[in-house]
Amino acid sequence: MGNKLRFKKKWIEILSIFFSYAITFWLLLSMIFILLRLSPGDPALKYLSPQLSTHLYDDVKISYGLDKPVFEQYYLFIYNLFRGDFGISYNYRVPVSSMLMETAPFTISFSLVSFLLQVAISMWVIFYIHKHKGNWFEKSLNKISLFLYSLPTMTVGLALIFIFSIQLDFFPLSDVHSTNFDELNIFQKLLDLVKHLTLPLITLSLPGIIIFYNYLHGNIEATEKKSFIRFMIANGFDKNIVFKKHVIPNSINPLISILGTELGILLGGAVITETLFGLPGLGRLTVSAILTRDYPLIIGCVFFSGVFVLAANFLADLYKLKHDVQLRENFKNL
C-alpha cells in the first residue's frame, strides 16, 4: 500500500514539473507571436503596387490569414507550430521544418561532443592538479584561466584559423568534410571529420572548460573541508581513493543542474563558431536567416533552440528529483 502511494506521489511530482514546463513553453510561443505582431510592416503590403492587380493584395491577405481576428490567428499559429508546420522559407523556397531537420542533428551532436569534451578535459585537469598540488601548473592556471575566459570566442576561432589553417596549413579552413568524402574508406572518413572539427571544437569548448574547471575546483575545495572527508583521512584511508570515491561524487552533483544553462551557452557559442568555420548548423542558419529577414526561418530556429534547452532543463530537473535528497524533502513538505 505504502509502495503504491509513493509511486503515485512520484508521478505527481513529475507531472507538476512537466506542467510548469508546459506553461513556459506556451509563454515562449506567445512571445514569438507577439513579436511577430509587433514587427513593423504588413507582410502582404509588398503585393500592393500599381503594376499588380488590385485584388492581389486582398487575396494575399486572405491566404496569409491576416483578415481573421487576432485570436484566431493566434490559434492557427500555435496549431501550425504543433503540427511542425513553420511555413516556407522566403529565401530558400523550402519548408522550414525540413531545413531544421537537416541542420539540427549536426548542431546537437556538435554541442554534445563539445559538452563531453568540456567535462572530460576539466575532470582531467582537476585530477592532474590534485596529484601535483602546489606546482607551477596549478599556480599559473588560476591566472591564465581568467585571461583565457575573457578572450572573445570569435577571436579565439580567428587566431586558431590564422595560425593552424593559414600559416601552418595543418587543418582545413572550413566545412565539415572534404569534397571527396564519399570515396574514402571508414578510417579515412573518421580522420577527415576529426581534421575538420578539431579547431571548431577547441573554439566552442574553451570557455566551457574554464567554467567547469572553476566550478568543480570550488566545489571540491568546499567538499574537502567537510567533516566526513576529514574523518576518513584522519582514519587512515588512502587519500586518492577518498578523492575519487567520495570527494568527486559529492562535488559533481550540482554540475547536472547547470546542464540546461550550459546547453544554452553552447548553442549561443555555436552561432559564432559555425559562422566562423562555415559549418552547416542551426547557428549559421539563424544568422543567415536574420541577415536576409527570413521571418519563418527565424521563428523556426528560435523555436527549436528553445525546445532543445527546455528539454535539457526538464531532464536535469528529473535527475535532480531522483538524486537530490534536499529537493525531494522539499517536495514531501509541500
Next chain:
Amino acid sequence: MIKKIQIWHAILILYFIVLLLRFDELVSTIELIFVVFQSLLSNPGNISNIFSTNVVDQLFSFALFLSGIFFVISFRKKLDWLRKKCSVTLLASIILSFIFLFAPILAPYSDNLQFNLPTAKRLAPLCSRYLVKIIDEQSSESSKSQSQKVEKSLFRENVTPNYYLSETPISNQSSIGGVSTRVIFLLGTDEYGRDILSRIIYATRYSLLIGIIAISITGLIGITLGFISGYFGKYVDILLNRIAEMFLAVPFIFLVILCVAFLGDSLLTVIIVLGVAGWMSLFKIVRSEVLKLKTRDHIVTSQMVGMTLSNQLIKEYLPLLLPAVLTNLTFQFAYIIIAESSLSFLGITGNYSHSSLGGMIQQGFLNINEAWWIILFPTIIITLIFYTVYNYANKLRNIGANQIGFTTD
C-alpha cells in the same frame, strides 16, 4: 618600485602622456572655445547651429579633462581611494575610464575619416606618412567663417584636395602655400584607410556606453519585478517565475537575434534588447533575497508603520539588496560587452554609423591574410574590458560572501 605607485600617480602619469601626445588637439580645443564664444556673442540666435553634437562632445570632454587634473591634484591627500596601491586591474580600469571620458581628445582623427586609399590602405602599425594641409587663402576666406574652419580642422570627416596623405613631403618651392607634417599611425590603418587608433577609442566608448545603459535597464526591470514577485507571492510570483523561465529557455544570443529581427537594429533597440534579455538572473536573486528579508523585524515594522511600497523598497530593502545586485550587474556588464561585440561581429547589429569593436574584428577577418593588426587591437580591448570587469565582479562577490553572507549562484 612599481608597488609604490598609487592611483593618483598613475592618473597623473596618464595625464602627462596625453598632454605630451595630444597637445595640438588641446590647443585647437581652446581655439574652438574662443570661436564658440565669439559666434555666440555676435549671433546669439543660432545656438542649435553652434552647439552641434561634435562641438558639445569636444567641449564636455575638455571640461572633464581639466577638472580631472584639478580634482586629482587637490584631493590627493584627502581622499583615501586615490592613495591606494595601483594594481593591474586598477590601472586597466583607469585607462578604460580615460578612453571613455576623453575619447574626442584622445582620438587623433574622426572615426569615419577615410584617408586617400592608395597611400593609406592597410598601413602597418607605427607606419609614418606625411599629412599635407594646403592653405588656400582665397577660397577659405570667402566661403567659410572662422568657426567653420576650426570645426573642420577638429572634426574632419573626409579628405579634400587641400587635406590628404602623401608618401613624400611636398616641396617648398611649390607655388601653393602648404604644410606637410609627419604623422605616425600608432596602430595602423584598415582597408578603407581609416586610423585604427581613433576607431578603437570611439568604439570602446560606444561599447562601454551601451553596456552601462543596458545594465541600468536590466537593474530597473530585475529589481522591480523581483521585488513584486517576492513581496506579493502567490499567483504573481508563479506567473513572473514562469515568464523568467521562458526567457531563460531561449539562449541569450537567439533571444537578442529574435528581438533585433522583428524590432529593427538601431542603436536604441540593441541597447534595450541587451538590457531586457538579461533581467532573469537578477530577478531570481532579488526575489529570493526579498523572500528572506520579508520576515525581518525592521521590515515588518516599516510595513506596520504604513510606509508606501516604493518607500519600503528604496529605504528598507534596497540597501540590503545592494551588494547582491551590484555583483550580478557587474557580471552582466561583462557579458553584455562580449554579447554586443559578437553581435556586431556577426553583422546582426552594428549598421549604425559609429565604429564598433565587433565590427572591426569582422572587417579584420576579411583581411586576415594581409593585415593582422586590424583584428589584434580590438581583441586586446575587448579582453581588457572583460578581464577588468570580471575581476571587479569576482572581488565584489568575495566581499559579499565574506562579510554579508549572500551567494549569487
